[in-house]
Amino acid sequence: MTDYDVLRVFCGPKGGYGNELGVVRDGSAVPGRGERQELAAKLGFSETVFVDDPERGIIDIYTPSVRLDFAGYPCVGAGWLLDVPELVTPAGVVGVRIDGEFCWIEARPEWAPARTLRRYASAAEVEELEVPPAGTWIYAWAFEDEAAGRVRARGFPGRGDGVEEDEATGAAAIQLTHRLGRALNITQGAGSQLLTAPQPGDWVELGGRVVLER
Known part of the structure; x- marks a missing residue:
């Protein structure tokens, strides 16, 4: 089985709740879109992130059924985990900043x-x-x-x-x-x-x- 981390993103004030996110830090271990889609479906999280370049913040996002150009909670989770100033998604470059207990991203609604x-x-x-x-x-x-x-x-x-x-x-x-x-x-x-x-x-x-x- 491919190694992956599990995060909870958007936790409540006491650290509970949050949406579970799977993150495959070594995206090269699952290189093809078909393989990634299959793994995302197997894991069953709302979204799974594949990290293609941890230093540049290049990521690829999948639900159990489709690939997404952008999604909010995977970017917040991946930005926090990778601790980078930006993420590169197919939709565009997402700004990232960590301020105390919160991780923030900046993105466009469209x-x-x-x-x-x-x-x-x-x-x-x-x-x-x-x-x-x-x-x-x-x-x-x-x-x-x-x-x-x-x-x-x-x-x-x-x-x-x-x-x-x-x-x-x-x-x-x-x-x-x-x-x-x-x-x-x-x-x-x-x-x-x-x-x-x-x-x-x-x-x-x-x-x-x-x-x-x-």
């Missing part, structure tokens, strides 16, 4: 496929949702405290690949931040925390805590 951002009237409605049928990537959200920018969210990929709900979804958080034009403090899934802030030129900063699980 780099990821569009999600259906579905607003609800209350956090309770979001929490009571059942997993919808496969088909559309749905980011369900509601303000917990609109004045403070506190949001309750859940993410449903709808891909039919075994990942029915994402515990934390960075790309959707970036797109919501861009749409609302304001900084957000998002609680997603069972208790993951994502922080965002719009930047000049339609860039968005996304930050969270990362823990090395194994």
Whole structure:
């Protein structure tokens, strides 16, 4: 079996929760796209990252069913693990900085496929949702405290690949931040925390805590 690390990205304030991410530090051990897709499906994480150049931050990202040009939580996790100032993805160059307990990336909302951002009237409605049928990537959200920018969210990929709900979804958080034009403090899934802030030129900063699980 190929060696890989497991991180939890966007952990809560006490280090719990977070979305598990697989990182293959030696991407040359799995060189082909077909092999990478097969391993990502076998591991079953929402995303798996293959590192092709750790010093330059060149990475390749896969869900269990598709290759992605960009994804938020894999970039936060890989940026933290590699401790580099930037990551190179097929979508573009992602800025990285570590500030205390948070790792931040800077990316553009159009780099990821569009999600259906579905607003609800209350956090309770979001929490009571059942997993919808496969088909559309749905980011369900509601303000917990609109004045403070506190949001309750859940993410449903709808891909039919075994990942029915994402515990934390960075790309959707970036797109919501861009749409609302304001900084957000998002609680997603069972208790993951994502922080965002719009930047000049339609860039968005996304930050969270990362823990090395194994």
